[in-house]
Amino acid sequence: MSKTAISAYPKTGAYPQAPTGQRSLCGEILNFAVPTVGIVGMGYVGLPTALSFMDAGRKVIGVDVSRLRLAQIQRGDVDLLDRDRDRLRGHLEADALALAESGEALRxxxxxxxxxxxxxxxxLVPDLKPLRAACRVVVENAVPGQLIVLTSTTYVGCTRELVVEPLMARGFTPGVDIHVVFSPERIDPGVASHRPEDTPRVIGGVTKACLQRGLDLLEPTCKHLFTVSSPEAAEMTKLLENTFRAVNIALVNEFADASRALGVDVMEVIGAAATKPYGFMRFNPGPGVGGHCIPCDPHYLLWQLKSERRDSPVIDAAMKAIAARPSKVTTRITELLADLGVPPRQARVHVVGVTFKPGVADLRESPSLDILEWLxxxxxxxxxxxxxxxEIVLAGHQLTSRDDVPPGTDLVVVxxxxxxxxxVGLQEFPTVLDASYRMAAEGVVRV
Ligand SMILES: NC(=O)c1ccc[n+]([C@@H]2O[C@H](COP(=O)([O-])OP(=O)(O)OC[C@H]3O[C@@H](n4cnc5c(N)ncnc54)[C@H](O)[C@@H]3O)[C@@H](O)[C@H]2O)c1
Structure with a gap:
């Protein structure tokens, strides 16, 4: 595999090995005979990250506060693509993955x-409790020679505040006996074509030595590494990426509304605009945004700017529009039921797809839950x-997913x-509201 480090600094040296038997600050004997990477937080990002390191020949210690999550990983009962579940099984069988609840294993x-x-x-204020707790454990268990990589999306300056300063308070010197970088994740769960190893990765070190250690660690897992001058630049890069997405989703949703008002098919328009080879990037409208990134990350920036008494009106408006999008869907449902002459109390409505995006079981912040609860x-x-x-338990109801649309359904909402x-078969039903904008326009109505 050819690897290109798009680096401002020359890449030198092999993967750094701390000396075997070195005594840690905590007084324990370290065993670095096999390069072991500790991952703190084995969720949608942490687990695939662990797979990448194990594919590259590293052993991984996966630390997570959730015993349930660790048990699921051990059983292979996790929301991964089939090919990644196979990779996990192989690494578990090869004893490449150790799982722990306690951060002491990180030593x-x-x-x-x-x-x-x-x-x-x-x-909408950042909830930093998990990140503060994780950084505290990492700092407490840090040992000389270690590299610490923060990947969680966060505010600008967080790496320094939560990792570097506490490490210095413990007597470490960044770039000398401890190394710290920020390198945001770009994992796209459930999308087979977006393989992490093919996705370029941004990295910013506290010092040049820190950056070099970070490049050495990540290079076997990622073909393209792009260095920036500081952890702050890397933190801001991630906020720009996801804010860019949020603003464009808000814009394309607005175009969907405008197109319907003007009697134009928005998907035809987007398809046509996307033929422009420069200056346009395709986004699709939908019922709202969910997951752990777009509804949350721009609020880290807004929160931080507010503390500096600065406005960010475009981002603010986009986030408000995004949050209001599910209510546009419910308004449309009300209109359609009225057109059908069905009083809402008697209506039979079938919803297709409740996760926040295709190909994953992730319900976090899913706009579908708001819509389903309203229904x-x-x-x-x-x-x-x-x-x-x-299965879903919502608003005191327990629902079980059906394979079919029940007979007598008044409205199907996709x-x-x-x-x-x-x-495709859904188009046979008399009224289908396609809030996903993924169906052919014929036979469906849109938000
Ligand atoms: N999900 C994505 O698509 C995606 C993509 C890129 C970046 N990110 C960012 O990556 C970070 C992680 O997101 P995620 O989706 O993997 O979250 P997640 O909820 O799927 O997983 C996080 C894991 O961390 C564990 N955890 C919580 N607090 C802990 C602690 N103090 N110590 C150890 N473990 C702890 C949880 O039990 C959970 O298993 C976030 O900052 C997110 O914004 C997510």
Whole structure:
């Protein structure tokens, strides 16, 4: 595999090995005979990251506070592409992966990668509890010679505040006896064509030596590494990427509304605009955004700018529009039921797809849950189909995914179309609201 480090600094040296038997600050004997990477947070990002390191011949210690998650990983009962589940099984059989609840296990690692969640709370303020807790454990267990890589999306300056300064308070000197970089993740769960090893990765070190250690660690797992001058530049890069996406999704949703008002098929328009080879990037409208990135990450920036008493009106408007998108879908449902002459209390509505995006079982922040809950509070009978989510408990109701659309259904609402979904047959139903914009325009109505 040819690897290109798009690096501002020359890449030298082999993968750094701490001396075997070195005594750690904590007084334990280290065993670096096999390069071991510690991963803190074995979720949607941490687990595939672990697979990449193990593919590259490293051993991995996966640390997670959730015993349930660790047990699921051990059983291979995880939301991964089939090929990645096979990779996990192989590495478990080869004893390449050790799982632990306690951070003490990290003292045996030459490098520690932090991939814990960075959500927002009900007031859209960053909830830094998991990240603070993880960084505290990493710092407490840091040993001389170790490299610490923060990958969780976060505010600008976080790496320095939560990792570098506490390490210095423990007596470490970054770039000398400890190394720290920020390198944001670009994993795209559920999308087979976006392989992490083919996706360029950005990295910023606290010092040049830190950066070099980071490049050496990541290079076997990623063909293209792009260096920036500081952890702050890398933190801001991730915020730009996801804010860019949020703003463009808000824009294309607005175009969908405008196109319907003007009697034009927005998907035809987007397809046509996408023929422009420069200056245009395709985004698709939908029922809203979900997952752990787009609904959350731009709020890290907005929160930080607010603390600096600075406005960011474009981002602010985009995030408000994104948050309001599911209510546009429910308004449309109300209109369609009225057109059908069915009172909502008697309506039978079937929802297709409840995860926040195709190909994953991830329900975090899924706009479908808002829409489903709204329906459950108003309609006689609400059913759903999602091959990735066999059961849902919502608004006091327990629903089981169905293979078919129940006879007598008044309205079918399509929210997410998984790669294995057959939605073509749905067009036979009298009224189909395609909020996913993935179906052919004939025979469906749009938001
Ligand atoms: N999911 C994505 O598609 C994606 C893509 C790129 C970047 N990211 C970013 O990566 C980070 C991780 O996201 P994720 O989707 O993997 O989250 P996740 O919720 O899937 O996984 C996080 C894991 O961390 C564990 N955890 C929480 N606190 C911990 C702690 N203190 N110590 C050890 N483990 C802890 C949780 O139990 C969970 O298993 C976030 O900052 C996210 O914004 C996510």
């Amino acid at each position: 045996d690692a030459v490098a520690v990668v932090v991939c814990v969640p960075t959500p927002v709370d009900a007031n 459950l509070r108003r309609c006689l009978r609400v059913t759903y189909t999602d091959s990735y989510v066999p 929210l997410t179309v998984h790669p294995d979904s057959d939605v």
